[in-house]
Amino acid sequence: MKKLIAAVVLAGAALLATPAVANAAGYTPDSSVSVSGNYAAGGTAAVSFTPGAFQDNETVNVQVTGAGAVTLGALPTTTVSKSYTAASDGSLVVRVTFPAGASGTYNLTATGATSGVVGLASFTVAPADAAAAAASGSNGTNGTLAFTGGTISALALWVGGGAVLLGGGLLVVRGSVRRQRETV
Structure with a gap:
C-alpha cells in the first residue's frame, strides 16, 4: 500500500512539474512586440519586434496558425512557416496577410534559431460580412465579439x-x- 501511495504522489508531482518546464523558454516581453494593420478578412497586419528582441542578424523561424489559410510571402496554408533574418539591431517586422474568408483567432510564433527566444502575437479576425456590418452599425452591437470562453x-x-x-x-x-x- 505504501508503494501505491508513493507512486500516486510521484505521478502527481510529475504532472504538476511539467508546465514549469514549458515556462523555462525565453520569451520576448509583450512590450517588445507591437501589432498594427487591418485585422479583417483580406487585410494585412504587421508584427514588429523591437531592437534587441532577437540576436543581431539571427535567423528567425516564424509560424502562423489559424482557422483558415494565411499568407506569409506567397505561401497560403492553414499553418505557414517561413524563415526571416533579424536586422543588425535584432529587430524584425513580419507582415501577415489574412485570406478573404478569414475569421477567428490567428497566432504568430517567432523563434530565434540561435537564441531560442520566442515572440508571440495573436490576431482576432472578424469575417468580412461581420466587419462590414459592424462598420456600418447595422447589426445593433458595438462591434465587439461575444465572449464564449x-x-x-x-x-x-x-x-x-x-x-x-x-x-x-x-x-x-x-x-x-x-x-x-x-x-x-
Whole structure:
C-alpha cells in the first residue's frame, strides 16, 4: 500500500512539474512586440519586434496558425512557416496577410534559431460580412465579439483534479484498513 501511495504522489508531482518546464523558454516581453494593420478578412497586419528582441542578424523561424489559410510571402496554408533574418539591431517586422474568408483567432510564433527566444502575437479576425456590418452599425452591437470562453484557470483545474485523486486514494486506504480490522 505504501508503494501505491508513493507512486500516486510521484505521478502527481510529475504532472504538476511539467508546465514549469514549458515556462523555462525565453520569451520576448509583450512590450517588445507591437501589432498594427487591418485585422479583417483580406487585410494585412504587421508584427514588429523591437531592437534587441532577437540576436543581431539571427535567423528567425516564424509560424502562423489559424482557422483558415494565411499568407506569409506567397505561401497560403492553414499553418505557414517561413524563415526571416533579424536586422543588425535584432529587430524584425513580419507582415501577415489574412485570406478573404478569414475569421477567428490567428497566432504568430517567432523563434530565434540561435537564441531560442520566442515572440508571440495573436490576431482576432472578424469575417468580412461581420466587419462590414459592424462598420456600418447595422447589426445593433458595438462591434465587439461575444465572449464564449471559460473563466476557470488551469491552476484551479489542477487543484480540483488533485483533490479528486486524493479523495479517491483516501477511500482506497480507508477500505483497506477496514478490511484488515475485520479479519483480525
